[in-house]
Amino acid sequence: MLVALAIGLLVAFGIFAPVFTRFFGMEIATSTGVPTAMLVFAAAFSFYFGGMAASYRAPARRRLHGTLVAPAAFVVSPAINLAAGQGMFPGVDSAVGVLLAATFFAVSLATAYVGSRRGEALYAYNQRMARRRTPR
Numbered sequence: 001m002l003v004a005l006a007i008g009l010l011v012a013f014g015i016f017a018p019v020f021t022r023f024f025g026m027e028i029a030t031s032t033g034v035p036t037a038m039l040v041f042a043a044a045f046s047f048y049f050g051g052m053a054a055s056y057r058a059p060a061r062r063r064l065h066g067t068l069v070a071p072a073a074f075v076v077s078p079a080i081n082l083a084a085g086q087g088m089f090p091g092v093d094s095a096v097g098v099l100l101a102a103t104f105f106a107v108s109l110a111t112a113y114v115g116s117r118r119g120e121a122l123y124a125y126n127q128r129m130a131r132r133r134t135p136r
Helices: 001-017 017-024 033-056 061-068 069-083 095-133
Strands: none
Touching: 033 061, 033 069, 033 095, 061 069, 061 095, 069 095
């Protein structure tokens, strides 16, 4: 999950950063809308691949395992924050922060579900190809 998030951040801030700079100008650093949209995109990208990997590697109930990647991340994070002596969601003090966290969760859950469906289909395809290759 962390590797997928790192890849998502690299894509959003690495590959697409020149595109965003060209079309939106150099004001990206001072505005909050574009970086927030980029972070939502990075979360969607990472949870898609996280859901796909979890679904592919699951022993059973592949779609469920892939979809649970997002809720697991949103449960583990507050647990780590509480263990560190902070609040459950430090920095989320306003209604805008709560709305942003809910948006991240909804986007992450939706993309993890789509990724889990893709992982399930990919696993089924690979199993069909493996059966065709085995001699009878």
